[in-house]
Amino acid sequence: MSGKSKKRRPRSSPARPSVTEPVVQERAPRRAGLFGGSMVSAGESSLPTLGRSLGRGFLAVLTQPALVIAAIVLVAATWLLLVGFGFEGAPGRLSDTLAMPPISTYFDLGTGVSLFGLGTSFLIFLGVASIVRAVVTAVLAGLIVESIVDGRTSRYGVLIGLRAVPTQLAVQLASISFIFIGQAALQALGPGIGFLGSVAALVGGLFFTGFAPTAAIRQGRGVVESLRRSGRGAMLPGGRHLTLCALYFIVSLPLALLVTPGSEITANPSLASWIVVFAFNVLHLVFMATFAYRWIVAEPDVPDQPVPRRQPARARPARVRGRR
Amino acid sequence: MSSAVVSAFAAGPVAAQDGAGAWSQFQGGSEHRGVLAEGPAPPYRTRWTFPAPEDEELSGAVIVEDLAISVGERAVYAVDLVSGELAWEVSRTGGPISTPAVAIGNRTTVLYLEGPDGADDTSPSASASPSASSPSASPTSSPSDDIDDDGTVLVALDLADQTERWRAALGAESRSGVTVDADTAYVGDVDGVVYAIALADGRIRWTSDLAEGSGAEGATGATGCEAFDGGHVDVPIGVAEDRVIVVGRNVDGGAVAVGALSASTGECAWRVFPQLGSSAISAPAAAEGIVVVGSADRFVRGLAAEDGQERWSSLALSVFSPFSAPSLPPGTVYMADLGGGLYRLDASDGARVWSYQFNEVVLGSPVVSGDTVLLGLSDGRLVALNATSGHLVWQAGTGPGRLGALALAPEAIVAEKGGRNAGLIAFEHDPQGRLVDVPSPTELDTPTTLSRIGLAAVIVVAALLVPGIFLRRRFGATLPEPEDADDDGIEDDEETEETERP
Numbered sequence: 001m002s003g004k005s006k007k008r009r010p011r012s013s014p015a016r017p018s019v020t021e022p023v024v025q026e027r028a029p030r031r032a033g034l035f036g037g038s039m040v041s042a043g044e045s046s047l048p049t050l051g052r053s054l055g056r057g058f059l060a061v062l063t064q065p066a067l068v069i070a071a072i073v074l075v076a077a078t079w080l081l082l083v084g085f086g087f088e089g090a091p092g093r094l095s096d097t098l099a100m101p102p103i104s105t106y107f108d109l110g111t112g113v114s115l116f117g118l119g120t121s122f123l124i125f126l127g128v129a130s131i132v133r134a135v136v137t138a139v140l141a142g143l144i145v146e147s148i149v150d151g152r153t154s155r156y157g158v159l160i161g162l163r164a165v166p167t168q169l170a171v172q173l174a175s176i177s178f179i180f181i182g183q184a185a186l187q188a189l190g191p192g193i194g195f196l197g198s199v200a201a202l203v204g205g206l207f208f209t210g211f212a213p214t215a216a217i218r219q220g221r222g223v224v225e226s227l228r229r230s231g232r233g234a235m236l237p238g239g240r241h242l243t244l245c246a247l248y249f250i251v252s253l254p255l256a257l258l259v260t261p262g263s264e265i266t267a268n269p270s271l272a273s274w275i276v277v278f279a280f281n282v283l284h285l286v287f288m289a290t291f292a293y294r295w296i297v298a299e300p301d302v303p304d305q306p307v308p309r310r311q312p313a314r315a316r317p318a319r320v321r322g323r324r
Numbered sequence: 325m326s327s328a329v330v331s332a333f334a335a336g337p338v339a340a341q342d343g344a345g346a347w348s349q350f351q352g353g354s355e356h357r358g359v360l361a362e363g364p365a366p367p368y369r370t371r372w373t374f375p376a377p378e379d380e381e382l383s384g385a386v387i388v389e390d391l392a393i394s395v396g397e398r399a400v401y402a403v404d405l406v407s408g409e410l411a412w413e414v415s416r417t418g419g420p421i422s423t424p425a426v427a428i429g430n431r432t433t434v435l436y437l438e439g440p441d442g443a444d445d446t447s448p449s450a451s452a453s454p455s456a457s458s459p460s461a462s463p464t465s466s467p468s469d470d471i472d473d474d475g476t477v478l479v480a481l482d483l484a485d486q487t488e489r490w491r492a493a494l495g496a497e498s499r500s501g502v503t504v505d506a507d508t509a510y511v512g513d514v515d516g517v518v519y520a521i522a523l524a525d526g527r528i529r530w531t532s533d534l535a536e537g538s539g540a541e542g543a544t545g546a547t548g549c550e551a552f553d554g555g556h557v558d559v560p561i562g563v564a565e566d567r568v569i570v571v572g573r574n575v576d577g578g579a580v581a582v583g584a585l586s587a588s589t590g591e592c593a594w595r596v597f598p599q600l601g602s603s604a605i606s607a608p609a610a611a612e613g614i615v616v617v618g619s620a621d622r623f624v625r626g627l628a629a630e631d632g633q634e635r636w637s638s639l640a641l642s643v644f645s646p647f648s649a650p651s652l653p654p655g656t657v658y659m660a661d662l663g664g665g666l667y668r669l670d671a672s673d674g675a676r677v678w679s680y681q682f683n684e685v686v687l688g689s690p691v692v693s694g695d696t697v698l699l700g701l702s703d704g705r706l707v708a709l710n711a712t713s714g715h716l717v718w719q720a721g722t723g724p725g726r727l728g729a730l731a732l733a734p735e736a737i738v739a740e741k742g743g744r745n746a747g748l749i750a751f752e753h754d755p756q757g758r759l760v761d762v763p764s765p766t767e768l769d770t771p772t773t774l775s776r777i778g779l780a781a782v783i784v785v786a787a788l789l790v791p792g793i794f795l796r797r798r799f800g801a802t803l804p805e806p807e808d809a810d811d812d813g814i815e816d817d818e819e820t821e822e823t824e825r826p
Contacts, residue, residue, distance in 0.1 A: 059799055062792030065785070072781045086682065088641055088766045117622055117639045151800070250729070264683040265641065267766040268773045282788055285326030
């Protein structure tokens with residue numbers, strides 16, 4: 001990590017745009033409904049293009065040895081710790097160790113069920129794992145934000161990351177809800193539509209909470225406000241944000257399961273398994289950086305208040321306006 | 325297994341007991357202990373193979389008087405245990421294949437299930453289940469006219485001359501196999517009815533309906549073990565300490581129940597529902613006052629034989645096959661899960677002593693031969709583990725197709741082989757063979773794993789950071805400079821900062 005001082009850049013919270021500021025008032029009405037504009041062209045969007053976002057994500061992680069090494073150390077330590085606790089499972093699941101929630105929540109749930117089955121011990125494990133994951137993810141998010149903004153990683157990144165811990169913990173809990181909703185959809189609707197419903201719950205969870213840790217780090221607001229602003233940021237039109245979330249989902253679950261060797265239960269994964277697992281976890285950090293970069297760029301345009309839903313023209317009688 | 329011989333049937337009828345070297349039914353006896361203390365030790369070699377006629381499958385074998393007896397689709401086969409030659413066969417009219425049983429006594433009797441012809445594994449019989457008022461028994465030696473064509477028939481053969489001694493008609497199709505204890509045979513059917521049938525004459529002593537309550541003949545006022553509608557009794561029944569241990573499964577509704585009936589009256593002693601939402605459960609085994617089953621929540625449970633209270637539970641990695649039962653040597657439980665995990669548990673508290681992971685589907689039960697635990701795997705391997713260390717000491721493949729139920733004799737192991745080369749395979753001790761000592765892959769090999777982690781880390785760091793350095797030189801590592809700030813939405817340093825760099 002470098003402590004060398006560079007040109008001063010915004011390091012935490014930029015000025016909070018007020019609803020009274022013209023820029024916000026101009027952009028605020030651009031709401032196209034739930035997921036509106038999330039899969040269409042990024043023509044005039046406040047969010048950068050997917051290519052640019054992913055490029056900056058790669059740059060933010062791959063130029064920082066501390067982040068790459070942290071990913072490797074964390075995954076290896078997780079495995080050794082779990083095996084020490086008696087975990088028996090396939091090492092392929094390690095590919096999602098550092099995934100963003102709710103993907104990572106699958107890792108925690110699966111690991112807990114393998115270790116303890118469904119019961120009180122499982123709930124305790126889930127609570128502890130959620131706290132540990134919240135701290136680790138928040139710190140990584142802080143380092144990533146520092147890397148994006150300052151081009152380096154230092155203790156400062158760790159410190160600013162820590163203030164996102166409550167928000168990250170809330171995201172963890174919300175993710176568990178998303179997964180249960182997905183499972184309920186699967187049970188209720190069957191393997192066809194139900195499967196799509198469960199996938200939608202996961203992608204939707206990522207869509208609305210993906211910006212939350214960065215928002216908390218950058219703006220230092222409370223848990224609820226950070227989550228709200230994350231959702232509003234995701235709803236900015238034209239950013240193809242849903243496409244990014246779907247892409248991340250595909251990379252994290254089907255692709256990781258397909259590519260990662262090590263479907264057999266063992267405590268001693270092969271060299272190939274470790275290489276693929278490490279690479280996938282670095283890729284998770286890249287996506288985390290991609291989300292962080294998008295938020296940082298779009299941050300000034302994220303409204304402080306929910307944007308009123310535009311009423312259809314025929315549903316807005318002239319006399320209503322006249323009464324005002 | 326109870327060793328009582330009922331003298332009332334001394335005129336010819338039979339009673340089950342532990343004959344010397346006999347593996348008389350599923351898992352060796354009515355308790356399903358799956359143990360033969362004087363069984364062969366590893367290493368092993370193939371003694372003989374007996375292919376199933378017409379490429380059909382055979383049931384797990386039972387062993388008596390140097391014969392391995394197995395049920396096929398169209399016949400019951402007795403194979404000489406020494407030579408592997410067919411000793412005799414008796415034709416059978418079809419129906420689901422299940423493990424036969426042997427009742428050893430003055431007249432040793434082979435019992436097997438037959439028909440209904442054309443029944444498949446998925447369609448339950450449409451026939452009505454028998455009731456208390458109308459038990460259908462045919463206590464004569466010849467096939468009777470009142471046998472229901474839609475139901476299965478329990479057939480008793482005299483081992484000595486293969487003459488048919490009697491037939492007992494059940495009300496529906498049966499897949500449970502036959503369990504023999506003392507002077508009674510027990511079978512279950514797909515309508516959820518349990519039958520207790522006298523070995524002497526094939527008379528049905530009592531029936532108990534898991535779906536509708538007891539219909540016990542001679543058990544007035546009996547309380548039934550009714551569990552749920554649509555339940556099947558298609559898992560081998562266990563008997564221990566005057567308790568008939570029954571597993572009822574509702575495959576469509578996803579429910580199971582374990583019930584204990586009085587062996588003498590059919591009255592329900594207790595019943596438990598191990599889990600909801602799944603019908604996956606192992607066959608039961610019982611010994612030393614404990615009933616052991618493996619259920620769909622991946623727990624192996626030790627239930628008190630007296631009242632069904634759970635004494636302990638132990639978590640496995642996968643669910644359990646209904647074709648698999650625990651093995652219960654004194655003080656120990658061996659259990660194999662569907663995913664290939666074999667576990668040794670302490671029978672007193674369920675604590676895991678060791679486990680071995682084979683990463684292969686297991687549809688059979690572990691058996692204990694002396695100090696060796698044996699298991700057949702779906703890839704055709706027979707594996708042997710040291711009971712003390714839990715390490716693999718010997719293994720051999722038998723070609724494609726599963727290796728299922730194992731039967732033990734003092735000089736041989738008889739394995740049921742499935743798949744294209746279905747039949748029976750017998751193994752014997754091989755004095756020239758070699759033993760190995762391979763720990764479970766779930767045991768951490770610290771030096772190997774750490775060296776792999778280190779090497780992988782070097783490779784990944786080099787592969788990712790070198791391009792990273794190039795990218796940094798090409799594009800820079802930070803956001804665009806201030807002139808681009810408007811595009812990126814980044815404010816300059818005059819803006820408010822809530823966190824100052826330390």
